[in-house]
Amino acid sequence: MSKIFKSLTVLLVLLFSISTVSAKTLTERLADGHKLRLGFGTAVPWAYAGDGGEALGFVNMIALTVLEEMGITEHETKVFEWSGLIPGLNADRADMITGGMYILKSRCENMDFSDPIGVFGDAMLVPKGNPKNINNYADVISTGAKLVTGTGFNTVEAAKKYGVPDSQMLLVEGEVGILAAMKAGRADVAVQTFFGAKEHEKKTNGKFEVTDPKLMPKETLNVVGIGFRKGDDKFREAFNAALAKVMANPATMLKRAGEYGYDKAQLPPPDMSTAWACSTK
Amino acid sequence: MTYFEFLNEHGITLLLGTVTTVKVLVCSMILYVIISMIFGLMRLSKNPVIQGTATVYIEFFRGTSLLVQLFWAYYVLPFFGISLEAFTAGVVALGLNFGAYGAEIVRAGILAVPKGQWEAAHALNFTPAKRIKRIIIPQIFPIILPPAANLTVELLKATALVALVTVVDLTFEAKQINSITWLSAQCFGTALLIYYIMARFALVPFLRWLEVLAARKVGKEKA
Amino acid sequence: MEMGWRWDFTYEILPQMAIATLNTILAAGVGYVIALVVGLFFLLAQRTPSKIFNWVNRELVEFIRSTPLLIQLFFVYFVLPQFGITLSAWMCGMITIGLHFGTYMSEVYRGALEGVSKTQWEACRALNFSTIYTYRRIVLPQAFPIAIPGMGNYLVGIFKDTPLLSTIGVAELFHAATAVGGYNYRYLEPYTLVGVIFLTLSIPAAMWVRKLERDVNISQGKIKK
Numbered sequence: 001m002s003k004i005f006k007s008l009t010v011l012l013v014l015l016f017s018i019s020t021v022s023a024k025t026l027t028e029r030l031a032d033g034h035k036l037r038l039g040f041g042t043a044v045p046w047a048y049a050g051d052g053g054e055a056l057g058f059v060n061m062i063a064l065t066v067l068e069e070m071g072i073t074e075h076e077t078k079v080f081e082w083s084g085l086i087p088g089l090n091a092d093r094a095d096m097i098t099g100g101m102y103i104l105k106s107r108c109e110n111m112d113f114s115d116p117i118g119v120f121g122d123a124m125l126v127p128k129g130n131p132k133n134i135n136n137y138a139d140v141i142s143t144g145a146k147l148v149t150g151t152g153f154n155t156v157e158a159a160k161k162y163g164v165p166d167s168q169m170l171l172v173e174g175e176v177g178i179l180a181a182m183k184a185g186r187a188d189v190a191v192q193t194f195f196g197a198k199e200h201e202k203k204t205n206g207k208f209e210v211t212d213p214k215l216m217p218k219e220t221l222n223v224v225g226i227g228f229r230k231g232d233d234k235f236r237e238a239f240n241a242a243l244a245k246v247m248a249n250p251a252t253m254l255k256r257a258g259e260y261g262y263d264k265a266q267l268p269p270p271d272m273s274t275a276w277a278c279s280t281k
Numbered sequence: 282m283t284y285f286e287f288l289n290e291h292g293i294t295l296l297l298g299t300v301t302t303v304k305v306l307v308c309s310m311i312l313y314v315i316i317s318m319i320f321g322l323m324r325l326s327k328n329p330v331i332q333g334t335a336t337v338y339i340e341f342f343r344g345t346s347l348l349v350q351l352f353w354a355y356y357v358l359p360f361f362g363i364s365l366e367a368f369t370a371g372v373v374a375l376g377l378n379f380g381a382y383g384a385e386i387v388r389a390g391i392l393a394v395p396k397g398q399w400e401a402a403h404a405l406n407f408t409p410a411k412r413i414k415r416i417i418i419p420q421i422f423p424i425i426l427p428p429a430a431n432l433t434v435e436l437l438k439a440t441a442l443v444a445l446v447t448v449v450d451l452t453f454e455a456k457q458i459n460s461i462t463w464l465s466a467q468c469f470g471t472a473l474l475i476y477y478i479m480a481r482f483a484l485v486p487f488l489r490w491l492e493v494l495a496a497r498k499v500g501k502e503k504a
Numbered sequence: 505m506e507m508g509w510r511w512d513f514t515y516e517i518l519p520q521m522a523i524a525t526l527n528t529i530l531a532a533g534v535g536y537v538i539a540l541v542v543g544l545f546f547l548l549a550q551r552t553p554s555k556i557f558n559w560v561n562r563e564l565v566e567f568i569r570s571t572p573l574l575i576q577l578f579f580v581y582f583v584l585p586q587f588g589i590t591l592s593a594w595m596c597g598m599i600t601i602g603l604h605f606g607t608y609m610s611e612v613y614r615g616a617l618e619g620v621s622k623t624q625w626e627a628c629r630a631l632n633f634s635t636i637y638t639y640r641r642i643v644l645p646q647a648f649p650i651a652i653p654g655m656g657n658y659l660v661g662i663f664k665d666t667p668l669l670s671t672i673g674v675a676e677l678f679h680a681a682t683a684v685g686g687y688n689y690r691y692l693e694p695y696t697l698v699g700v701i702f703l704t705l706s707i708p709a710a711m712w713v714r715k716l717e718r719d720v721n722i723s724q725g726k727i728k729k
Contacts, residue, residue, distance in 0.1 A: 344706045
């Protein structure tokens with residue numbers, strides 16, 4: 001008897017906490033009163049969490065400015081491991097992901113992006129003085145250097161595309177892993193976003209320096225979008241409309257995002273649209 | 282900054298994370314105890330189906346890594362229609378995993394109860410259910426509590442893994458502080474200290490007290 | 505993203521996962537050997553003439569045993585370089601696993617030594633055997649079978665804890681699954697494969713350990729054949 005009672009309790013506890021995958025779209029969920037779940041990976045200065053869990057970083061600032069324009073003032077933040085962002089989005093763990101996701105074809109196949117919020121480049125992080133004179137992927141290959149980057153980063157695809165052999169690649173978890181690997185001398189060079197590299201240069205007081213992003217292949221110039229689940233089209237379109245309004249009068253947005261290093265140079269040019277990025281990148 | 286300055290600035294964050302860790306621990310403890318009892322008993326059933334199910338469950342959860350089970354529960358289960366909150370996914374994975382180990386402890390405990398008890402209960406015309414509930418189960422506690430205590434300390438340590446599936450516990454906060462300040466020795470060192478204090482000065486004494494309580498109840502008090 | 509299981513994707517990632525499995529087995533093996541040695545050290549360090557040294561050791565063992573392996577990994581990985589000791593992620597992982605499981609091993613050894621009946625020690629003293637001879641010919645051969653089940657269990661335990669090494673970048677099986685999953689934005693097949701591979705490796709291992717335990721118990725006369 002008590003056996004049955006106990007098994008029933010377990011079942012009830014489980015059922016209580018199960019919520020089946022929402023067949024509702026984001027718009028419907030928000031109308032129901034659920035808070036928007038903002039997901040990102042720790043990538044200073046793009047997106048990271050403050051001591052109280054609040055969303056910081058320029059991508060988050062832009063996203064929040066747009067959300068306020070849409071009338072959405074409340075949200076929940078969730079910090080993921082970077083490689084878990086898109087799977088997390090699709091597993092209904094978050095509604096919207098920032099973090100500074102480049103719009104890539106492979107990503108477009110698995111989720112939808114908003115219109116671009118900015119244009120950015122990649123750069124390499126090397127020890128001060130750039131002893132091995134590495135400025136792009138070709139240099140990495142020719143010097144046989146060890147290249148480190150984060151799992152799930154766009155640079156993994158890019159490195160593969162430009163021919164960096166697997167034996168020269170080191171994959172770690174996120175920005176933190178990259179800097180740890182560089183500091184410990186486990187890699188000779190890191191490749192990441194220009195902003196990420198700049199942040200690391202600042203953090204180490206110049207012990208590491210950023211290479212000139214113009215020396216990277218031209219195709220590494222990318223646009224960043226906010227990620228949404230496929231199927232949340234209604235919300236995404238409303239987001240895009242609000243984003244367009246914000247971009248037309250970017251003063252507030254630039255002020256908020258400017259705290260983290262974003263400036264006018266990052267404003268996306270009209271010819272680099274999401275559709276363009278999804279098909280060419 | 283000195284260690285005290287560090288504690289001043291980040292101590293509260295770490296403590297808040299600790300609260301979540303305790304919550305995860307308590308919830309998964311309850312779950313794993315329940316599962317251990319159920320599956321421990323099932324494993325001893327004469328019915329091949331029941332016994333087989335229990336064996337499969339135990340072998341499965343003991344044979345795979347907890348981290349893999351956790352990630353699976355968090356990232357893969359939603360595609361089968363079961364979307365659990367991060368906290369719940371963590372508790373469920375921990376409970377199911379440790380329940381498998383606990384079931385073996387319970388089974389060993391039941392087998393260790395002297396045969397005489399079973400026979401006496403049978404002679405006194407107890408129904409099997411009553412026999413289990415009133416005679417056997419109360420006697421297994423002094424036997425299973427020592428290994429269960431070890432297992433529970435393991436559980437406390439295992440809760441650290443839920444930080445990897447976005448649960449904001451002590452480990453998560455330590456990682457966050459590290460990623461922003463790079464004061465690795467301070468944040469991870471403090472986290473280690475907090476876990477140690479929890480294990481050595483809270484959890485173990487509590488479990489010891491349970492052992493004494495159980496021994497007293499069964500009349501096996503140490504003089 | 506398709507919800508159904510994709511066999512083509514599975515076959516595509518299988519080679520990578522297979523190679524990574526070898527890495528996992530290697531990591532488990534090396535870590536285990538280190539743990540065996542470290543365990544011995546911890547055991548002996550608790551039996552020195554100096555009471556203070558013994559006490560310090562005891563506390564250290566308790567500390568390492570009672571704290572999560574995950575945080576210990578982070579500590580070694582992030583803190584050591586800050587003191588100028590730069591080791592590869594692999595080395596960090598091996599050291600940490602060696603230390604962590606070494607403490608468990610020392611407990612297994614201790615239990616095994618205590619399992620040898622006291623009369624054996626007394627007899628050796630009476631017969632004037634030197635300490636080394638006592639250990640080598642009388643005590644250790646009797647202690648060893650008692651220790652085997654514990655040692656075997658922890659081998660399986662180390663194997664199942666290798667996924668934690670992925671958090672500091674060691675390229676073992678779980679890391680490969682996360683990398684592949686992150687690259688293709690699909691976790692279903694990689695993580696399921698990891699689970700299956702673990703099952704296929706650890707269930708036979710666990711069964712073998714149980715058989716060892718039975719054999720030990722039989723040879724000790726505890727259970728009948």
